Amino acid sequence: MGNFHNILKEALRSNDPLLAAEAARLIGEWNGKSLVPDLIENALSSRFYSKVSAIYALVALLAVEAVPGLEKLLNAPNVPDDFYWTGYKGVRAAAAVALLQFGSDAGVAYLQELAEAGDCVFSRWYAPALLRLKPVPELQPYLTLEKLCSLEERNAFDEVPYTDAGQLCMLCEALGLINDPAAVESLEFYMNFHSRYVRGQAYRSLHLRQADEATARRICANAERHGTDFERLVAAEIRQDSAILLEVARQAPLAFDRASALDALVRISSPHLAEACLVGLEDGDTHVRQCAVEGLARSKHPAARNHLAGLLDKETESRVRCAIAATMLQKEETPC
Amino acid sequence: MLKLGTATAIITPTEWEQVTMNGMPRLIPNQGVLDDLQADVFVLQDGGNTVVICTLDQVFVTHDDQSNIEARLKLRLPGAHLIICSTHNHSSTAIPFGQKSEQAEANCAAAREIMYQGFSTALNQALQDMREVEVAARRIPLPMQLGLNRRGKLSNGGCTQAWGAGPLIPPGHKCVGKSGGDATWIDVLAFREPGATEPHALLSSYPSHIHLYEVPLFTGEVAGGARMSMRQRHPGIHLMYSIGIAGDVAQQFAHPIPVDDEPSRIAWQKEKTAAFGAAFSQVLSDSLQGLRYSSVDMIQYACHHEPGKRQEECLLVQSLRLGPHALCSLPGEMFIEWDGHLRRDMSCETLLPMTYNCSNLGYIPTQLGFEEGSYEAMRGPVEKMVPEETAGQKGSPNTGEIIVEKARKQLASLFGR
Numbered sequence: 001m002g003n004f005h006n007i008l009k010e011a012l013r014s015n016d017p018l019l020a021a022e023a024a025r026l027i028g029e030w031n032g033k034s035l036v037p038d039l040i041e042n043a044l045s046s047r048f049y050s051k052v053s054a055i056y057a058l059v060a061l062l063a064v065e066a067v068p069g070l071e072k073l074l075n076a077p078n079v080p081d082d083f084y085w086t087g088y089k090g091v092r093a094a095a096a097v098a099l100l101q102f103g104s105d106a107g108v109a110y111l112q113e114l115a116e117a118g119d120c121v122f123s124r125w126y127a128p129a130l131l132r133l134k135p136v137p138e139l140q141p142y143l144t145l146e147k148l149c150s151l152e153e154r155n156a157f158d159e160v161p162y163t164d165a166g167q168l169c170m171l172c173e174a175l176g177l178i179n180d181p182a183a184v185e186s187l188e189f190y191m192n193f194h195s196r197y198v199r200g201q202a203y204r205s206l207h208l209r210q211a212d213e214a215t216a217r218r219i220c221a222n223a224e225r226h227g228t229d230f231e232r233l234v235a236a237e238i239r240q241d242s243a244i245l246l247e248v249a250r251q252a253p254l255a256f257d258r259a260s261a262l263d264a265l266v267r268i269s270s271p272h273l274a275e276a277c278l279v280g281l282e283d284g285d286t287h288v289r290q291c292a293v294e295g296l297a298r299s300k301h302p303a304a305r306n307h308l309a310g311l312l313d314k315e316t317e318s319r320v321r322c323a324i325a326a327t328m329l330q331k332e333e334t335p336c
Numbered sequence: 337m338l339k340l341g342t343a344t345a346i347i348t349p350t351e352w353e354q355v356t357m358n359g360m361p362r363l364i365p366n367q368g369v370l371d372d373l374q375a376d377v378f379v380l381q382d383g384g385n386t387v388v389i390c391t392l393d394q395v396f397v398t399h400d401d402q403s404n405i406e407a408r409l410k411l412r413l414p415g416a417h418l419i420i421c422s423t424h425n426h427s428s429t430a431i432p433f434g435q436k437s438e439q440a441e442a443n444c445a446a447a448r449e450i451m452y453q454g455f456s457t458a459l460n461q462a463l464q465d466m467r468e469v470e471v472a473a474r475r476i477p478l479p480m481q482l483g484l485n486r487r488g489k490l491s492n493g494g495c496t497q498a499w500g501a502g503p504l505i506p507p508g509h510k511c512v513g514k515s516g517g518d519a520t521w522i523d524v525l526a527f528r529e530p531g532a533t534e535p536h537a538l539l540s541s542y543p544s545h546i547h548l549y550e551v552p553l554f555t556g557e558v559a560g561g562a563r564m565s566m567r568q569r570h571p572g573i574h575l576m577y578s579i580g581i582a583g584d585v586a587q588q589f590a591h592p593i594p595v596d597d598e599p600s601r602i603a604w605q606k607e608k609t610a611a612f613g614a615a616f617s618q619v620l621s622d623s624l625q626g627l628r629y630s631s632v633d634m635i636q637y638a639c640h641h642e643p644g645k646r647q648e649e650c651l652l653v654q655s656l657r658l659g660p661h662a663l664c665s666l667p668g669e670m671f672i673e674w675d676g677h678l679r680r681d682m683s684c685e686t687l688l689p690m691t692y693n694c695s696n697l698g699y700i701p702t703q704l705g706f707e708e709g710s711y712e713a714m715r716g717p718v719e720k721m722v723p724e725e726t727a728g729q730k731g732s733p734n735t736g737e738i739i740v741e742k743a744r745k746q747l748a749s750l751f752g753r
Binding site for chain 2: 025050052080081083087090091097126162163170173194197200263286287
């Protein structure tokens with residue numbers, strides 16, 4: 001157990017911002033409560049914007065002892081002030097949203113300030129999270145279809161449309177949650193956007209709003225028409241079609257698609273999950289192996305624990321080692 | 337036999353009242369000079385052809401810069417070809433701070449004149465230093481991390497910028513990794529006098545942005561650090577620093593700024609710049625022993641210049657053959673993946689790409705890059721996909737393919753394949 005702790009602790013302190021963020025996420029997702037002090041330390045002392053993952057993990061672990069630290073981060077996020085980008089504001093917003101989740105409205109004024117400024121930190125990156133919370137009266141006027149979509153009007157720069165697909169994926173996620181039936185119309189527009197990832201999120205959100213057979217059929221037809229593996233796997237998840245997901249997990253040329261298919265198999269609780277993950281563990285891509293580790297651990301496969309324990313000795317990639325450590329740690333910490 | 341002359345000129349502006357620097361916004365006007373900006377000039381001549389290669393510590397070479405410098409070159413060497421690229425230095429190009437004023441405009445105009453004059457001075461010096469040379473080239477693998485891909489890919493497939501201090505990850509998502517490759521090599525062309533043990537001139541191409549932090553001071557950024565360190569290590573070698581294909585690679589990813597007050601940030605910038613310079617020059621220095629030189633009789637040159645919708649959106653691709661080696665001048669901000677496309681079934685033995693010529697088409701993502709988004713891909717794609725209508729436009733999904741195709745055709749023609 002000490003070894004598992006050390007792997008995650010070391011990763012949290014890593015000077016690789018992605019590794020540290022992944023360690024934090026894994027601790028949160030795999031219930032690593034014994035590492036709460038390390039998460040708090042990371043959230044307060046790290047200078048990476050990606051430390052927001054530690055904040056999310058503290059919320060996931062219901063670590064109320066983190067509240068004083070979050071209040072501090074709200075005004076002094078201890079990251080470089082990239083005033084014209086999103087990092088500094090994003091860490092403050094993460095603290096504000098986390099405080100709301102702990103029942104404190106200390107960060108509402110800051111979120112309102114961001115919303116009033118039409119800042120994408122509010123209307124894109126944090127809108128879905130806010131829409132999942134119990135409505136906050138002060139923020140509701142900014143979480144409307146009209147307000148969230150208004151950034152799209154900023155498309156006159158250099159006569160080239162402003163179409164950041166990364167942000168529009170977040171918008172589509174919000175459109176699936178917003179309490180306005182007219183959001184369907186926007187989602188239908190994004191179902192034919194130039195980006196497969198925006199289209200994929202539009203499918204998920206549309207299905208969240210209208211989980212009927214006709215919508216599912218329409219999504220599948222659209223995904224087939226565009227023909228990307230990513231859309232096929234999203235449509236297959238909606239139809240709970242393990243066969244297509246297994247095929248993508250094994251054969252897709254893009255590693256991201258293979259990994260996403262494994263994640264989808266987890267979400268639909270596929271009986272073929274363990275089988276796909278055992279193949280994924282041999283993949284040359286780090287992210288695929290990491291998803292395979294987490295998938296195998298969730299599969300309830302009787303040999304999963306022994307298999308994962310054995311993997312730790314031969315796996316050299318820190319991210320995958322963190323995934324193994326987090327899943328093993330949970331198994332040791334969770335009472336039978 | 338091939339001849340080479342090299343020279344350097346300082347092009348730091350001397351007046352900076354009410355001035356800031358183009359590329360990254362500063363909250364206060366320029367406060368002075370941290371270290372000098374530089375123009376480097378290499379003049380290559382065979383029996384009948386002259387090609388002048390110039391790098392400038394500027395954020396971009398504008399169309400006006402190109403025309404102005406070309407006019408000066410033609411006065412001195414009427415038939416010469418000019419390859420001019422910026423180092424994409426974000427602490428260099430003077431622009432008015434806040435509202436334009438006469439003083440600010442005058443200072444900015446003076447800064448440009450210093451740059452043009454610097455080119456002329458360096459050109460004249462280089463022409464007085466022409467020596468017969470042999471050429472070697474190679475791609476040197478980097479044993480350490482310097483420039484890293486700065487786009488973080490999220491679990492929903494979208495990307496977010498990861499400069500400054502890593503990516504901002506939205507709730508409910510994870511960052512699955514970097515979206516593209518890192519800058520794990522330096523391309524180098526080396527020139528030595530026949531029989532000499534060491535080169536006296538190096539042209540390097542490293543595929544990464546060169547800025548760390550937006551200091552309110554003129555500075556050569558990490559390019560200046562590399563040149564300075566190389567001068568200290570090998571006083572007899574002139575290093576010309578250029579940027580490879582690196583639109584999505586930066587220095588900042590791995591270097592969160594450790595402190596918040598301005599003096600400490602400036603000190604940090606100096607320290608990091610020196611560290612980069614030391615690492616970079618060490619790698620170059622270590623590679624000098626293994627170079628295989630050959631004599632080159634002839635320079636071959638090809639150029640494709642296509643007007644754009646606007647002047648700065650022209651499409652300029654130039655290629656140069658030096659024996660078995662090639663150099664390409666390309667627009668800036670192409671994603672690093674394009675380097676691999678350019679080298680597929682390469683007709684030359686080695687290829688050194690120099691980017692940030694006067695063709696300013698903005699960021700040039702791959703098709704997948706547009707679909708992933710992030711800052712670099714936030715503008716586009718334009719709706720029309722007809723190559724001739726979009727070749728010179730920002731945000732075209734096929735711009736990268738068009739540029740690579742032009743360069744590959746030039747190389748195939750120069751190498752007779």
